[in-house]
Amino acid sequence: MKNTKRYILSFIMIIIFGLSAIGSVDTDSYVGSNNITSDNNTTLGKLYENYNKNIKYDWVEYEGVEGDIITITGLSYLDDPVYYGARLLPYPDYMGDDFIIRMPKGTQLVIKKIRKIHRGMKDIMAQVYWFKVEYKQKVGWVSIFCTDADYDPYNNNF
Amino acid sequence: MLMSIGIICFLLSTSIYVLFRPTSLLLFHWINYFGFMDEIFIFRSYFSFIKDIIPFYLIYSVPFGLWIISYMIFIKIIWGESKSYSYDIFFWSVPIISFISEMFQYFDVISGTFDLTDLVILGITIILGFIIKNI
Numbered sequence: 001m002k003n004t005k006r007y008i009l010s011f012i013m014i015i016i017f018g019l020s021a022i023g024s025v026d027t028d029s030y031v032g033s034n035n036i037t038s039d040n041n042t043t044l045g046k047l048y049e050n051y052n053k054n055i056k057y058d059w060v061e062y063e064g065v066e067g068d069i070i071t072i073t074g075l076s077y078l079d080d081p082v083y084y085g086a087r088l089l090p091y092p093d094y095m096g097d098d099f100i101i102r103m104p105k106g107t108q109l110v111i112k113k114i115r116k117i118h119r120g121m122k123d124i125m126a127q128v129y130w131f132k133v134e135y136k137q138k139v140g141w142v143s144i145f146c147t148d149a150d151y152d153p154y155n156n157n158f
Numbered sequence: 159m160l161m162s163i164g165i166i167c168f169l170l171s172t173s174i175y176v177l178f179r180p181t182s183l184l185l186f187h188w189i190n191y192f193g194f195m196d197e198i199f200i201f202r203s204y205f206s207f208i209k210d211i212i213p214f215y216l217i218y219s220v221p222f223g224l225w226i227i228s229y230m231i232f233i234k235i236i237w238g239e240s241k242s243y244s245y246d247i248f249f250w251s252v253p254i255i256s257f258i259s260e261m262f263q264y265f266d267v268i269s270g271t272f273d274l275t276d277l278v279i280l281g282i283t284i285i286l287g288f289i290i291k292n293i
Contacts, residue, residue: 003244006237006240010233010236010244017225020225021225022184023183023184023185023188024179024184025184
C-alpha cells in the first residue's frame, strides 16, 4: 500500500475514533447546574417521551393536595455523602442521570402537585408517588422514596 | 484474523456504550437527532437486566480500552510492516493522549473525573499495543 493511501486511511481512523471519543462525553449536569428545565421541547423532554413509549405507563394526578410539607431524607442506606439528599428531577419517573439541582437532607418543601406513576413491562408493575416541588426557584419532581412522606402506595385514599 | 478482532472490539465497546451507559452521553443526543432513539430504548430495555449483573468497570472503563485496541489494530492493518515514523505516531497517538488526559484529570489540569480503573485499563491497553505492534 502506498504511503499516501496509508495517511488518508489513518486520518479517517483518527476522525472515526475522535468522533467516538467526543460522543462518549457525558452531558450530565453536576451539582448546582441549572441548565436543565422541565420544558418538553428540550432534547431531554423528547428522550423522556420516547422512553415512555416503550413501557406500559400510566399516571394519576391528585388535585387539591398542594400545601403539604415534606422533608428530604435522602437515600439513608448509602453512607457515601454524595448520596445525601435528593435530586430535583425534570420529570416524574425520570430515569436519566440529569437533574435540575441537588437538595440537601433536611430540606423542607411544599408540595405543588402529586402524581402517582404506574409503570412496568408485561406483568411487572410499579407504582410510585412523585411530588412536584419548588426549590431555590427551580421547579421539578422528587420521588417519595427521597422524602419523609408516608403515603401508602397501595392506598388510593390520601 | 486481526481485522476480525478489531471489528469485534469496536462493536463490543460501541454496544456497551449504547446499551448500558447513561443516555446523557452526547452520543445519544446525536442518535436522537437522527431519530433512532425509539429503537435504542427498545434494545436497552431488552438488555437492561444484564446491567445489574456485570461489574461496574465493564460498563465504565473497559469499553474505552476496547475502542483504543480496535484503533491500534486498524492502524496496524493499514501500515503493515512499515518502518515509517508516521506509523509509530499514528499508532501511539490515541493511547498516549488518552493516558495523558487521564493523568491530567488527576491533577485537575483538564475537566473530568479521574478514575484509577480507567488508568489501569489504559495501561493494559498500552501493553497490549506493544503486543499488537509486534505481531
